Amino acid sequence: MTLYDLANPTRFLKLVKAVLPWIIVATVAAFAVGLYFAFFVAPEDYQQGQTVRIMFVHVPAAQLALMCYAMMALSSIGSLVWKHPLADVSAKASAPIGAAFTFLALFSGAVWGKPMWGTFWVWDARLTSFLVLLIMYLGIIALWKAIEDPIKAAKVNAIITLVGMINVIIIKFSVEWWNTLHQPPSIIRADGPAIHSSILIPLGLMALAFVLLFVTLHLMSMRNEIMRRRIRAMRMRAASVAPAASSSTVTKAAPAGAR
Amino acid sequence: MNWMKVLFIREYQLANRVGGGALIGVLFFLAVVTIFPFGVGPDMILLSRIGAAILWIGALLATLLGLDRLFQADREDGSLELLVMSGRSLELVVLIKCAAHWAATGLPLVLATPILSLFVGLDFRSVVLVTLTLLVGAPALTLVGAVGAGVTVSMRRGGVLLSILVIPLAIPILIFGVSAATAGAIDSNNFFVPFLFLCALTLFGLVVGPLAAAAALRVSGD
Numbered sequence: 185m186t187l188y189d190l191a192n193p194t195r196f197l198k199l200v201k202a203v204l205p206w207i208i209v210a211t212v213a214a215f216a217v218g219l220y221f222a223f224f225v226a227p228e229d230y231q232q233g234q235t236v237r238i239m240f241v242h243v244p245a246a247q248l249a250l251m252c253y254a255m256m257a258l259s260s261i262g263s264l265v266w267k268h269p270l271a272d273v274s275a276k277a278s279a280p281i282g283a284a285f286t287f288l289a290l291f292s293g294a295v296w297g298k299p300m301w302g303t304f305w306v307w308d309a310r311l312t313s314f315l316v317l318l319i320m321y322l323g324i325i326a327l328w329k330a331i332e333d334p335i336k337a338a339k340v341n342a343i344i345t346l347v348g349m350i351n352v353i354i355i356k357f358s359v360e361w362w363n364t365l366h367q368p369p370s371i372i373r374a375d376g377p378a379i380h381s382s383i384l385i386p387l388g389l390m391a392l393a394f395v396l397l398f399v400t401l402h403l404m405s406m407r408n409e410i411m412r413r414r415i416r417a418m419r420m421r422a423a424s425v426a427p428a429a430s431s432s433t434v435t436k437a438a439p440a441g442a443r
Numbered sequence: 444m445n446w447m448k449v450l451f452i453r454e455y456q457l458a459n460r461v462g463g464g465a466l467i468g469v470l471f472f473l474a475v476v477t478i479f480p481f482g483v484g485p486d487m488i489l490l491s492r493i494g495a496a497i498l499w500i501g502a503l504l505a506t507l508l509g510l511d512r513l514f515q516a517d518r519e520d521g522s523l524e525l526l527v528m529s530g531r532s533l534e535l536v537v538l539i540k541c542a543a544h545w546a547a548t549g550l551p552l553v554l555a556t557p558i559l560s561l562f563v564g565l566d567f568r569s570v571v572l573v574t575l576t577l578l579v580g581a582p583a584l585t586l587v588g589a590v591g592a593g594v595t596v597s598m599r600r601g602g603v604l605l606s607i608l609v610i611p612l613a614i615p616i617l618i619f620g621v622s623a624a625t626a627g628a629i630d631s632n633n634f635f636v637p638f639l640f641l642c643a644l645t646l647f648g649l650v651v652g653p654l655a656a657a658a659a660l661r662v663s664g665d
Contacts, residue, residue, distance in 0.1 A: 264658075316611050323607045330598055339662040340594050344608060347590050347655050351612050358615040358640070362622070 191269055193410045200403050211400050214393035221386035238296040240386060244394035246289040249317060251398065252282030256324075257349040260342035270406070272338035273413075275345065276328055277405035281398065283321035290314055309360040316355055320348050334413060446531065447539055454543030461516060468505045468548045469555045475501040476559045487564040494563030495573050495624035501559070502552050502577055503613055506584045509548045510609065511602040513540065513592040514660065523596075523660065533657040537589060541652065545585045553577045572634070573624045576641060580620040583645040586652030587612040593659030616644050 222240035256278040262271030293311065294304040305311065324341055331337035479497050483489060490497075517523040526536050556577055560570045591609035595601030619637040626634035 316614060319607065320611045323604070323611070326604055326607065327594065330595075330601070330604055336597070336662060340659055343655050343659050343662070344590065344594050347587075347612065347651060350651065351615070354615045354644075355611070358618045362618050 193269070196270060197407060197410060200407050204400070204403055207396060207400050207403070211393065211396040214389065214396050218386065218389035218393040221389050226383050226386045235296060235299050236383075238292050239383075240390045242289060242292040242296060243387060244391045245285050245292060246314070247391060248394050248398055249282060249286040249289050249314065251395070252278050252285060253317065253321075253345075253349065253352065255402070256282065256345050260345040263338050264342045264346075272334065272342075273406050273409045274402070275338065275341060277402055277409055279321055279325050279328065281401050281405065283318060283325060285394075285398075286314060286318045286321055290318065309356075309362065312362075313352070313355050313359050316359075317352065320352070324348070334416075447535070450536065450539050451543045454540050455547050457516070458512075458544055458547035461512065466551060468509050469551045471508055472501045472505040472552055472555060473559060475504055476562055479563070491564035491566070491569075494560060494565045495569060496621050497563055498556055498560060498573050499577070499580075499617060499621050499624065502556070502581060503584060503617060505552055506549060506581065506588060507606045507609060509544070510585075510588040510592045511595070511605055513544055513589060514596045514656075515592075515601075518596055527660060533660060534653040537593070537653040537656045537660070538649070541582075541585050541589050545582050549581045549585055553581060569624070572626065576620045576624045576638065579638070579645060580616050580641045583616045583641070583648040584613055586645070586648035587616070589652045589656040590659065593656035593663075596660065597663040616641065619644065 218240070222237055226237070226240070228234060228236065256275050259271045259275035259278065262268045263275060290311070293314075297306070298304050324345060327341055327344060328337055331340060476497060480490060483493070514523060517526065527533060529536075553574060556574045557570050560573055565573065588605075588609050590612065591605045594608065595605045598604065619641040622637035623634055623641055626637070
């Protein structure tokens with residue numbers, strides 16, 4: 185089965201139906217193990233105490249926030265270059281999920297920042313770029329809602345998503361240049377991770393659980409969007425037939441299937 | 444070459460004559476600058492410290508305000524369709540429209556900056572720096588704004604959504620613009636590094652803006 189076969193929504197829905205239960209089971213299992221490790225196995229931090237456990241939500245959420253945008257950008261390329269109908273659906277489905285994860289990262293960060301930095305919010309480089317990312321997500325969602333024709337909306341959103349992708353990178357560097365307080369990357373570094381394995385393993389498990397959660401939500405959301413489009417198409421067909429049918433009952437003259 | 448000149452003149456004249464003329468943007472700019480002292484207090488020392496930021500934000504808002512007319516008037520009377528179907532490069536058409544739009548609305552903002560900077564108590568050196576950075580950076584605002592204008596062209600009341608979409612794109616321009624404008628001296632690295640970044644963003648906008656806006660206009664044609 186290639187990516188082209190999936191352009192047929194019915195085939196895609198069949199695949200989702202077959203795969204989704206397994207992914208849900210895997211997600212629940214990963215969360216069970218990950219949360220157990222995060223709460224009971226991982227040690228307290230000698231400075232931060234219990235609050236360090238916020239990290240197990242905060243870091244995966246932030247990673248997912250970026251991953252969602254990457255997914256959206258890839259889908260946008262798919263819908264602009266190959267006009268793949270599922271790419272449109274995938275891009276549309278990613279936006280609210282990405283916005284939710286971005287919000288979760290900001291919220292958990294604020295809750296963590298209060299005891300550690302003494303403030304809910306600072307205009308630090310990463311916090312600022314995530315706030316901008318949230319605004320971009322919400323703008324894209326608003327744009328999806330503003331244009332009625334789904335094909336036109338998909339193209340227009342693909343353009344703004346790709347311009348936004350370039351912008352996200354520029355914002356990251358310009359904002360870092362502007363102001364930095366957040367700690368630098370400590371997992372992916374040239375000289376190996378700077379976190380002890382007793383914390384790194386639970387973090388990895390939680391990251392895996394979040395990725396599985398994203399896959400679950402994304403597939404479900406894509407399925408819903410396909411259904412929504414079918415309902416829209418059915419309603420439009422019904423609406424285009426209905427006036428002719430009602431007039432034919434009055435005059436008995438106009439053929440019902442005139443269109 | 445001749446059609447480019449003709450198009451530029453047409454766009455320039457339209458931008459000047461429609462919707463209260465080009466000076467309406469300058470008037471809005473003046474209103475924004477006037478409102479700041481009421482918010483932060485009439486403290487000249489404080490105002491002179493944030494003056495460059497006030498002027499940049501004022502210019503950004505005034506630019507956003509005029510953007511929705513960039514393509515919409517042409518769409519309403521059908522000339523946008525003619526431009527799309529004319530066989531000319533749509534990217535070039537967008538670039539010319541942006542240039543004319545900027546000459547009619549952005550340039551007056553830059554020219555008004557030295558006068559408005561007196562209200563926020565900037566000294567001579569800062570006035571020069573702010574005007575220079577706006578001269579280089581304001582075209583970038585129009586160019587990234589063109590993307591937003593192209594994307595929202597088919598909406599009846601797309602102005603607010605346009606601003607929401609464009610403001611994130613304008614943040615890097617604002618960062619480097621204000622950094623360069625508040626640098627101590629014109630011959631120091633504090634000025635040159637952000638100023639060169641600002642130039643780079645404008646050049647970058649010259650490529651990305653017309654490309655993306657033209658793609659959006661092709662899509663939204665019916």
